[in-house]
Amino acid sequence: MTEIVRGVALVTGGSRGIGAAAAVALAGDGWDVGISYRTQADDAAAVVAACEAVGRRAVAVRADVAEAEDIERMFGEVTDALGPIGAVINNAGIVTPSAKVADYDVERLEKVFRINTIGAFLVAGAAVRRMSTARGGSGGVIVNVSSRGAVLGSANEYVDYAGSKAAVDTLTIGLANEVAKEGIRVLGIRPGLIETDIHAEGRLERIGATPPLGRPGKAEEVAALIAFLASDRASYMTGSMVDVAGGR
Numbered sequence: 001m002t003e004i005v006r007g008v009a010l011v012t013g014g015s016r017g018i019g020a021a022a023a024v025a026l027a028g029d030g031w032d033v034g035i036s037y038r039t040q041a042d043d044a045a046a047v048v049a050a051c052e053a054v055g056r057r058a059v060a061v062r063a064d065v066a067e068a069e070d071i072e073r074m075f076g077e078v079t080d081a082l083g084p085i086g087a088v089i090n091n092a093g094i095v096t097p098s099a100k101v102a103d104y105d106v107e108r109l110e111k112v113f114r115i116n117t118i119g120a121f122l123v124a125g126a127a128v129r130r131m132s133t134a135r136g137g138s139g140g141v142i143v144n145v146s147s148r149g150a151v152l153g154s155a156n157e158y159v160d161y162a163g164s165k166a167a168v169d170t171l172t173i174g175l176a177n178e179v180a181k182e183g184i185r186v187l188g189i190r191p192g193l194i195e196t197d198i199h200a201e202g203r204l205e206r207i208g209a210t211p212p213l214g215r216p217g218k219a220e221e222v223a224a225l226i227a228f229l230a231s232d233r234a235s236y237m238t239g240s241m242v243d244v245a246g247g248r
Ligand SMILES: NC(=O)c1ccc[n+]([C@@H]2O[C@H](COP(=O)([O-])OP(=O)(O)OC[C@H]3O[C@@H](n4cnc5c(N)ncnc54)[C@H](OP(=O)(O)O)[C@@H]3O)[C@@H](O)[C@H]2O)c1
Pocket: 012, 013, 014, 015, 016, 017, 018, 019, 036, 037, 038, 039, 040, 041, 043, 063, 064, 065, 066, 091, 092, 093, 094, 095, 115, 145, 146, 147, 148, 190, 191, 192, 193, 194, 195, 196, 197, 198, 199
């Protein structure tokens, strides 16, 4: 069987959870993989080792998506190590502590929008500057990781988080139209309740069985969708959002 080699993929927030599973799935699908992380270097190193174990090259870069300089450095270091990037998984994100809108303060709002929204816009912009055929690039794909919360609103928990992700859905639609003729597909995914460290203690135990499928999802189940969207198998898809939420 001929080995499939797809190019270089960059996964932000690839040290844990959905990003880590996506990195491993992409490596299994034939991509060399750059991952970024913010603090968990050991977890990032383990993901690099898992990608290498399936025969691909991989590198981890520490970069905070809330910092524009970090984003530029991240793209530079991954490109230097692995070559031109052809897929960007815009995944790094945080949730806010459970609270009602009436009790939010500026600091909380600035933090979640800075990382989830401004970070996602800056990563997408940096990807376009490198991949656009109008700017000398070879084209590519951007997969934005949003949330079902963007549609459901996340009342009584984190409406601010939901709003930060709704803006990411708008980024997917607008940017897809902007760069469709520049060789870049832009797609969004909206995970539901997925078993990762992102949840406050006890949340998954409390509501994990509430999706119609009766259980929370696994990071690997989201990663399989990401790998599909990044691949040529999704070559006629752009500007779409796909839910992976157990019917939620
Ligand atoms: N899990 C769910 O139920 C769910 C549902 C819908 C959407 N999502 C979205 O899916 C994405 C991944 O979530 P997850 O559940 O996999 O979360 P997670 O397990 O908490 O992992 C978050 C990842 O993002 C990185 N990260 C956090 N803040 C960052 C920053 N400022 N700059 C760079 N990297 C940063 C973390 O790096 P370190 O390891 O270094 O901390 C880690 O790799 C997020 O955008 C989240 O909103 C998750």
